[in-house]
Amino acid sequence: MLNIKACIFDLDGVIVDTAKYHFVAWRRLANELGIDFTERENEKLKGVSRIKSLELILKWGGVEIDKNRKKELTDRKNAWYLEHIAKMTPNEILPGVIPFLKSLQERGIKVGLGSASKNAVPILRQIGLLEHFGSIMDGTKVVNGKPHPEVFLKGCSELNVLPAQCIVFEDAEKGITAALDGGMIAVGVGSESVLGHAHFVIPDFKNMEFDVLLEILNEKMLSIRN
Ligand code: BG6
Ligand code: MG
Secondary structure, X not given: OOOOOEEEEOOEOOOEOOHHHHHHHHHHHHHHOOOXXXXXXXXXXXXXXHHHHHHHHHHHHOOOOOHHXXXXXXXXXXXXXXXXXXXXXXXXXXXXXXXXXXXXXXXXXXXXXXXXXXXXXXXXXHOOOHHHOOEEEXXXXXXXXXXXXXXXXXXXXXXXXXXXXEEEEEOOHHHHHHHHHHOOXXXXXXXXXHHOOOOEEEOOOOOOOHHHHHXXXXXXXXXXXX
8 A cells, every 4th residue: 555645746747837838948949040849859858957958959950069059048948938937827727736736735745846947936936836835846956857866856855755655746758757766656647658657647637636546556556566
């Protein structure tokens, strides 16, 4: 039986649909450099740090540039991204997220954030969710990006729970790998085709009940062990 004491949520694409703003801003930058990329390639950018994302795009386009220019380009992309963020409202919190967070609170389950983003705190503040998180681990606090488990391991330790007592919710392929490698229970939020390596995949939090999810996970873990 699982003994879940905490849930750690990724931000972009799990709590809010900022993944679409990242895509639009990266694509605008890429196009200016004469590079294009598809939504399928965009999956590879999810969960990946700002600088690593740029390096991947440059690689796809076969473009080489120096460190200073990379900084200039990531700053430009971030400025465009922040224009979208500044207009966000609590209405952009993904369906079912607030009731799910509330149900965790009612059950005494601790709640943390585990994101690669350096914009996590301003985004949570903008959508009015900052106070829901007992721990916020983000791109300003980790050295190793996903798929390294550092962000989730640090989150567990700040929440004072063991990795095996924690469920991680992630929309990124690399985020699921990070959670699995960290020894947490990994729940994918999105499509089975991208997140099939998770312990379980949900399309979103709409009508998602913690107790039902826990029951499913308990069954899955039993069948994995047998
Ligand atoms: C992750 C996103 O949450 O944060 C990535 O999935 C993004 O797409 C990364 O590159 C870093 O975000 P930011 O806000 O620091 O540029
Ligand atoms: Mg994400």
